[in-house]
Amino acid sequence: MTIEITHTRREGTLVDGTSRGDGSAEILKLREYGRTLRQPFRWSRTLGCWYLPHSRDHAAYTPSLELLAQRLRDAGLDTTLTVDNADRRTFAEAEQDREERAEARADRFAGYADNAARHSEAAWKASHEISERFAFGQPIIRGHHSEPRALRDRARMDTSMRKSISEGDRAQHWADREKAAANYEQLRTNPGRTLRRLDTLRADLRAVEKWQRGESAKGHSRNPDDPELTIRHEELTEEIAHWEQVIKDAEAKGFKVWTRADFKRGDFVLHRGTWYEVLRVNPKSVTIPHISNGTGKSIVRTADDGYDGWTSTAPYDDVSGRRSADEMQPAAQAQAA
Structure with missing residues (x-):
């Protein structure tokens, strides 16, 4: 059977036509194919073939794929290579696909978290039930006929508690990943x-x-x-x-895109929860007193500088408000009082 290596921006880099034991897996798992193939191919049960992770929506580095094809041929495997970088999906299609995959990941991770939480609780209950036998401080009596059972109970209790803790950690891990996947679109x-x-x-x-x-x-x-x-x-x-x-x-929806036209020297800019006096207006930011001056303060003026004239910049995309010097005066007086 001929092994077919194909690449399009739409589908990424795929390797089809391999079979178990033909030697292709060992070659595809190498990381020696140059600039874009520094990670190995992976097998996809869904696709029924090997694929190169993160190769979709990118142009192929053809010399690397040619090297891969030659390695397969040297191993006695008939191999073809087809590259069509012009076949692509639109950005809107790709973004929609990414959002749908994030939603699917969130659902899957939620299931993992629930299962781990149930296992953690079950293990804790098992440990607790065993521990009730020692509720009144009954020690293990060495040489007594009850000693073997008591030792087994203590070991089982310890094992169950360790499993409860481990499963609890797993539940938190998957819950965190669920949250990240659910917030994908919001962050994006x-x-x-x-x-x-x-x-x-x-x-x-x-x-x-x-x-x-x-x-x-x-x-x-x-x-x-x-x-x-x-x-x-x-x-x-x-x-x-x-x-x-x-x-x-x-x-x-009310978001303000700030630019240099919105500020002049002497104004105040709201940056990460603190008002700073504007020292200079730049194309992409405003210069403000060093942000360390803002520790424990809601308003920082030029006169409040405690860092020998050091300054910081507040990029316009990290600005959330603007006031003139006159508008800021009452608040500044209240802070001074």
Whole structure:
């Protein structure tokens, strides 16, 4: 049977046509295939084939796959390689899939947590029932006919209690993972995170556009005719549009996107629960007195500096409020009093 290695952005890197004992598993589990194959392939019962984790929605590094194919051929296995980086799903489709998978993980982890909690309680009850025999402090009488049973009871009690603790730890572990999976979408669409993500994506898009014009970007140049640049441009454009819509939806619900136009020197900015006087307005942040000045205070002015003029910056995506000096005066007086 021919082994088929295929890669598309839509499905990722898959290896089909292997059979148990043909020697392919040992090769696929290696980590020696260069830049993008530093982790081994895994077997998927759902897909019925081997797959490379995290290869979906990414371009393949073809030399690594060619090396893998050659290793399989050297082992006497007929192998083909097909790479189609242009076959991809839209960013909206990929994001929807990620959200659905997170929901499925949350449900699965909740089940694991419930099972572990039940086992923990059952083990605790078993230990408690045994311990009741020693409720009045009856010691183990050495040499008495009851000694073997008492020793067994003590061992069983210890084993049950250890199992209860272990299962309790497992229940907490899976409960934490359930919470993380359930909060995936909320964290993913957090406006502050989204704004930072958009800055990175826009910088990446500008670099791609420079490469397409034959210019250097990020310290190097690329072939303007490389089809990968066209695909990457499409991906970035889609993703930027998606996250821009997330910000628009957040603004419709009352979220404020702060910019340098909202501040001037002498204003106060609310940063992580403390009001700081604005020392300077920058393109992406405001300069404020060092944040250590804010320990135990709700308002920090320039005159409150206790760190020899050291300053910090508050990025606009981490700002949650603004007041003028006049608006802040009553609160500042109340704090001084």
